[in-house]
Amino acid sequence: MSALVDRFATARDEGRAVLLGYLPVGFPSVDDSIAAMEAMVEAGVDVVEIGIPYSDPVLDGPIIEKAGEAALKAGVRVKDVVKAATAVTKVGAVPIVMTYYNPILQYGLDRFAADLAASGGVGVITPDLTPDVGEDWISAAEKHGLDHIFLVAPSTTPERLDMTVKASTGFVYATSLMGVTGERSTVSKQAEVLVKRTREAGAEYVCIGLGVSTGDQAAEVAGYADGVIVGTALVRTLVDAPTVEEGLASLRAKAAELAEGVRAR
Numbered sequence: 373m374s375a376l377v378d379r380f381a382t383a384r385d386e387g388r389a390v391l392l393g394y395l396p397v398g399f400p401s402v403d404d405s406i407a408a409m410e411a412m413v414e415a416g417v418d419v420v421e422i423g424i425p426y427s428d429p430v431l432d433g434p435i436i437e438k439a440g441e442a443a444l445k446a447g448v449r450v451k452d453v454v455k456a457a458t459a460v461t462k463v464g465a466v467p468i469v470m471t472y473y474n475p476i477l478q479y480g481l482d483r484f485a486a487d488l489a490a491s492g493g494v495g496v497i498t499p500d501l502t503p504d505v506g507e508d509w510i511s512a513a514e515k516h517g518l519d520h521i522f523l524v525a526p527s528t529t530p531e532r533l534d535m536t537v538k539a540s541t542g543f544v545y546a547t548s549l550m551g552v553t554g555e556r557s558t559v560s561k562q563a564e565v566l567v568k569r570t571r572e573a574g575a576e577y578v579c580i581g582l583g584v585s586t587g588d589q590a591a592e593v594a595g596y597a598d599g600v601i602v603g604t605a606l607v608r609t610l611v612d613a614p615t616v617e618e619g620l621a622s623l624r625a626k627a628a629e630l631a632e633g634v635r636a637r
Contacts, residue, residue, distance in 0.1 A: 376543070380543065389598055389634045394607070395610075409456060410463050412623060414624070417465060430500070482512050495520070496521065521540055530569075548582050577599065
C-alpha cells in the first residue's frame with residue numbers, strides 16, 4: 373500500500389474525503405511556493421499536488437497560467453519539485469506531482485521517477501498522457517514505487533474508462549467537466565455520475581477536480597467522491613495578494629475553509 377492509498381484509507385475510516393491542494397512550484401519563488409505548500413498542510417490539506425510550470429499549459433486556466441509563467445520567468449526548474457516534495461513530506465502531508473508529460477520526458481523518465489521517489493514523492497498525475505501511449509512512463513513509475521494517475525472525463529467512453537481505471541494506481545482523477553481549470557459558481561452535475569461510472573469500472577478511490585472553490589462545494593463533492601481537488605482557488609490567493617505575507621494568510625484561510633468542507637460530511 374502506497375502512502376497515497378494509505379491516506380485515502382485513513383480518511384475513509386474517519387468518514388470523510390481527502391483534500392488535495394494544487395500549487396505550482398516556483399511561484400512567487402521556489403522558497404515562497406514551498407512555504408505556501410507548508411501553510412496549506414497546516415490548514416488541513418492532506419495531499420499536495422506540486423505543479424511543474426510548463427510553457428504550453430493547454431489545460432490550465434488564466435490564474436494557474438499566470439502563476440506558471442511568472443515561475444518560468446523566475447527560472448524555476450523541474451528539479452525544484454524534489455525540494456518541494458521533501459518539504460511537504462516533512463510537514464506530514466503526501467506529495468504528488470501534477471505535470472504535463474514533456475517536462476518528465478526531457479528530464480528523463482527513470483531519472484525523474486528516481487529523484488521524486490527519493491524526495492518522498494509518491495505519485496504523478498499526467499493530464500495530457502493516456503495509458504495506451506504511456507507504457508514507458510508506467511514502467512518507470514512502477515520501478516521506483518510511484519503511483520501513476522490518469523484522468524477520465526464525462527465524455528470518456530466505457531472502453532477507455534475501463535482501460536484508464538485499470539492503468540491508474542493511487543486514485544483516478546475525474547474531471548467534472550470538459551475545459552480548462554478554473555473556479556465555478558457550481559459544481560457540474562456530471563461529476564457525481566462520473567464518479568459512479570468510474571467506481572463501477574473498478575476504481576477504489578475517485579477524486580473530483582475542476583471547479584471546486586468554496587467550502588460548501590467541497591462538502592458537496594465530498595458527499596460522493598473520495599477526494600476533492602482544488603487548484604485555482606488556492607493559487608488565486610497568491611496571485612491576487614499584494615505581498616507574499618498577505619498571500620500566505622489568504623491561502624491559509626481558503627485551505628482551512630476547504631478542509632472544513634471535506635470534513636463536514
